[in-house]
Amino acid sequence: MALAALATIAALLVTVGYTLLCLISPFGPCRRCDGTGNHIPWRDKRRAANGTPTKPKRRIRKPCRRCKGTGARLRIGRRIHNHARRIHADGTR
Numbered sequence: 001m002a003l004a005a006l007a008t009i010a011a012l013l014v015t016v017g018y019t020l021l022c023l024i025s026p027f028g029p030c031r032r033c034d035g036t037g038n039h040i041p042w043r044d045k046r047r048a049a050n051g052t053p054t055k056p057k058r059r060i061r062k063p064c065r066r067c068k069g070t071g072a073r074l075r076i077g078r079r080i081h082n083h084a085r086r087i088h089a090d091g092t093r
């Protein structure tokens, strides 16, 4: 019984914490470009994961296609909130 109560409190704390995070900072770093806004070729990502140093090459800066070069993405919680608000606004007109 005490374990169930503890698990419920932990789940509530995580939910409230994520809600506050979405309220304070609705944008998180882009996962494709790690928040840099620059396009990272897949082979460079693979080399970074392996620990192999990448050759310092002069490369033309290409914006990340996923975040359009902003380096930010809307958090999932904020996306759900925006969707719910849009449904409510459309339904109460």
Ligand SMILES: [Zn+2]
Binding pocket: 030, 031, 032, 033, 034, 035, 036, 037, 038, 064, 065, 066, 067, 068, 069, 070, 071, 072
């Ligand atoms: Zn990006």
